[in-house]
Amino acid sequence: MQTRFKPTRFALAAAALFFAGQVLAQNAPIKVGLMLPATGTYANLGTMIENGFKLYVDEQGGKLAGREIQYFKVDDESEPSKATDNVNKLIKRDQVDVLVGTVHSGVALGMAKAARESKTLLIVANAGADAITGPMCAKNIFRSSFSNWQPAYAMGKVAAERGHKKVMTITWNYAAGIESVKGFAEGFEKAGGKVTGNLTLPFPNVEFQALLTQIASQKPDAVYAFFAGGGAVKFVKDYAAAGLNKSIPLYGPGFLTDGTLQAQGPAAQGMLTTLHYADNLNTPRDNAFRLAFAKTYKVNADVYAVQGYDAAQMLAAGLKAAGGDIRNQAKVVAGIEAAQIDSPRGKFKVSAAHNPVQDIYLRQVKGNLNEVKGVAIKALADPAKGCKM
16 A cells, blocks of 8 residues: 655755755855955055956946855965965855965965865965966866966066076065076076076065175176065166166066056166066957056056956856856856956966966066067966876
8 A cells, every 4th residue: 555755844844944045045145255465565466456356246236147246355464374374264264155365376375275175166366376276286276367487488488589698587585486487497498598597585575785786796698587566666676776777687577567667667667577468458358447447446457456357257157157056166167167268368268277378478668557569478378287186
């Protein structure tokens, strides 16, 4: 004899509560954890990234894939030793759905480790630490910016093409700087040049005089430098004050002059740098972005603003593919992997290691602009050494 199951009132109530919870979760704001520098050398860079991200969200009416965005912020202080504690404030205390940050490569490595362990979606909006899309790569980790290798390798190629044979490098002794000069050396020496000296000083030390004296005494054909923010301002001004710019050209990745030109003044004029963004690209997409950014924040956009803006675009692409369900991480990831991001820098897709495959521009400082002079290398993909997903 067959009996029919009759659900109890308790079971029906539990089911109703479950489905109500599902609906509430689906309609709840998406929690975005912004872990960026708000103080110190990189404070302005963090502000530009945050403003770029928020600009894109605001352009979509404050929602991505129909979901409102709620922000949680932590000042990472550009301090790697505090990275784990700071990122866990967002992951464990605030229970954010996605992490966005940061500028300092050492801090970003800590963020990436925590994101891997907790399986939290992470979009790196600046730090170029090669390991993030190399040995530390993961399905839930993306980058909207660059690897340290990309602009550095391109500048090595440019320096060799300009006829330089012997070049010295100088940087802070930390992940971003070391990887940048290594990438430059690879591109430069592959094209026939030789790096004759590597000078370093601790981050964020800006006492450059002793090292500038070494450069003057060794008389290389040119110098490649990696500094950013306040450190870049002082280095470029000190280099010019020492008179070195008159006889020894100074090159670097774009961070040497991005967001710093007004403070650097005449010292930076004429400098050549390489980066995945430049002023005066004069495309409809970039012009619209720059106008909107200037109207909203009363300052000109720079590469950091673009990277924040594109981090939001990447999140939007993932959410759209998942129907707005941030918890369906497999679909979110697949959506970002498949997307072509319509960036102000030019359209790009991410590599298998989740790093942008992008044009690297040659730029020259003119006034307060890093004007595009051409493309150093088209569609340059990071080699992603050691990446296994």
